[in-house]
Amino acid sequence: MSAPAHVVGGGFAGAAAAVALARRGVPVVLWEARAAWGGRVASFTDARSGERLDNGPHLFLGCYARTRALLAELGTGHLLSFQPTLHLPRFDAGRAAALHCPELPAPWFLVGGLLGLPLTWADRLRLLAAGHAIRRPVAPGLSVASWLAAIGAPAASIPLLWGPLCRAIMNLEPAEADAGAFAAALREGLGGTAADACLGWSRVPLGDLLEAVLEDRLARAGGTVRHRRVARVVLDGDRVTGLATGDGETVPARRVILATGPAHLQRLLPAHPALQGVRQQVAALGAAPIVSVYLWFDRPVAPMGESPFVGLAGGRVEWLFDRDRMAGRTAGPGQRLAAVISAADAVADWDDARLVAATLDDMAVHLPAARGIRPAHSRVIRERRATVRLAPGVDRPRPGAVAGVDGLYLCGDYTDTGLPATIEGAVRSGEAAAAALATCGHLY
Numbered sequence: 372m373s374a375p376a377h378v379v380g381g382g383f384a385g386a387a388a389a390v391a392l393a394r395r396g397v398p399v400v401l402w403e404a405r406a407a408w409g410g411r412v413a414s415f416t417d418a419r420s421g422e423r424l425d426n427g428p429h430l431f432l433g434c435y436a437r438t439r440a441l442l443a444e445l446g447t448g449h450l451l452s453f454q455p456t457l458h459l460p461r462f463d464a465g466r467a468a469a470l471h472c473p474e475l476p477a478p479w480f481l482v483g484g485l486l487g488l489p490l491t492w493a494d495r496l497r498l499l500a501a502g503h504a505i506r507r508p509v510a511p512g513l514s515v516a517s518w519l520a521a522i523g524a525p526a527a528s529i530p531l532l533w534g535p536l537c538r539a540i541m542n543l544e545p546a547e548a549d550a551g552a553f554a555a556a557l558r559e560g561l562g563g564t565a566a567d568a569c570l571g572w573s574r575v576p577l578g579d580l581l582e583a584v585l586e587d588r589l590a591r592a593g594g595t596v597r598h599r600r601v602a603r604v605v606l607d608g609d610r611v612t613g614l615a616t617g618d619g620e621t622v623p624a625r626r627v628i629l630a631t632g633p634a635h636l637q638r639l640l641p642a643h644p645a646l647q648g649v650r651q652q653v654a655a656l657g658a659a660p661i662v663s664v665y666l667w668f669d670r671p672v673a674p675m676g677e678s679p680f681v682g683l684a685g686g687r688v689e690w691l692f693d694r695d696r697m698a699g700r701t702a703g704p705g706q707r708l709a710a711v712i713s714a715a716d717a718v719a720d721w722d723d724a725r726l727v728a729a730t731l732d733d734m735a736v737h738l739p740a741a742r743g744i745r746p747a748h749s750r751v752i753r754e755r756r757a758t759v760r761l762a763p764g765v766d767r768p769r770p771g772a773v774a775g776v777d778g779l780y781l782c783g784d785y786t787d788t789g790l791p792a793t794i795e796g797a798v799r800s801g802e803a804a805a806a807a808l809a810t811c812g813h814l815y
């Protein structure tokens with residue numbers, strides 16, 4: 372049996388890398404600093420309610436092919452539910468403005484959906500032409516806002532469609548986000564089959580998608596897991612020779628995939644001129660926050676229709692999720708909601724009370740039953756480094772799978788996947804790093 376490969380970080384990128392190596396018969400040691408798997412797709416127990424909450428609601432897309440394959444291999448793929456057709460319900464001051472795509476083959480499902488938006492006929496036709504333009508290459512360095520202007524997207528469609536999509540996909544406002552990564556995500560999500568475009572969610576706490584099953588899968592291929600913090604990669608000249616742990620041990624390691632987020636990566640990389648470029652690339656990326664506000668009400672306040680989530684127009688809260696509907700349960704007498712504020716730079720430093728009040732204010736604009744009501748319990752979660760900040764022209768500074776010294780590989784949603792920082796990008800990057808490691812024959 373060959374010497375083990377080490378994967379540092381048990382988020383979706385690290386899990387995908389470890390499973391891909393196990394599939395190739397490479398024994399893996401998977402290191403994770405925290406007690407739980409999943410990284411930024413995580414769950415924890417809320418002390419007051421006793422319920423397992425996620426670090427924020429996550430949506431999957433039908434086109435997350437590698438993520439779905441990973442979860443299917445781990446035996447948890449069936450815990451995701453997907454819409455039968457793309458449906459983006461949205462409360463807009465009393466009007467239910469929704470992108471609802473009919474169950475038709477591509478591209479007619481999208482044509483039908485776009486034509487149903489509350490726009491003038493002239494704007495609908497302009498929107499169709501703009502929708503067609505997502506297939507064309509995007510000039511480097513453009514922001515989403517400039518790109519939308521260049522492809523002739525009508526102004527009225529920005530708050531209705533493109534703005535919410537940009538904040539959901541890029542976690543940035545259209546003026547701040549890179550058009551190349553946004554268009555790549557749209558091409559995959561909307562430019563494929565009708566099933567690719569459907570949104571999905573987990574019926575169980577997100578942490579359960581990897582918990583236990585990941586360890587079992589690796590163990591079957593002779594791998595092990597270690598819940599310990601790795602402090603640094605150890606080099607001898609230009610070659611990786613070990614991993615120094617947080618408690619002072621150095622473990623021999625010749626092949627290492629670093630699957631941490633970009634902030635942690637900076638601390639793990641040893642001082643070596645060949646790694647300077649990666650350091651600078653990662654430092655240039657920056658981070659964008661997401662705030663989630665969990666609310667427990669003693670009566671229903673948000674009529675969700677058939678959907679487990681609904682958009683709110685015009686305020687700070689982008690999406691409301693009904694947690695019982697997500698779990699496939701009939702709601703009890705009350706309603707348990709999670710409100711998501713994406714691109715949350717302006718509010719991430721607000722205290723909990725102010726964030727809850729702002730969420731209730733946004734709900735009150737659209738939902739009469741929410742006016743004047745106080746939640747029985749609330750819980751605010753700030754993810755300050757939810758995603759990297761993919762600013763215009765960012766593809767140059769994103770590192771690839773090969774780090775620059777012998778035996779060291781990188782993966783994570785921040786790497787050069789061509790996609791925004793998403794679960795699917797993380798999984799693909801993990802598989803790419805595993806392939807790069809496994810094809811370096813001289814290391815065996």
Ligand SMILES: Cc1cc2nc3c(=O)[nH]c(=O)nc-3n(C[C@H](O)[C@H](O)[C@H](O)COP(=O)(O)OP(=O)(O)OC[C@H]3O[C@@H](n4cnc5c(N)ncnc54)[C@H](O)[C@@H]3O)c2cc1C
Nearest residue numbers: 380382383384404410411427429430601757783784793794
């Ligand atoms: C609130 C929120 C909502 C989101 N919504 C969506 C969504 O709807 N759809 C979507 O596709 N994406 C969404 N994302 C983005 C998605 O969660 C990330 O892109 C993805 O999880 C990143 O995975 P990763 O494996 O690259 O990194 P991470 O998940 O950050 O994994 C890195 C792991 O490395 C571990 N680690 C770090 N340092 C060390 C060390 N020294 N030693 C050992 N282990 C270490 C960490 O503990 C962590 O587990 C959201 C993110 C957040 C925060």
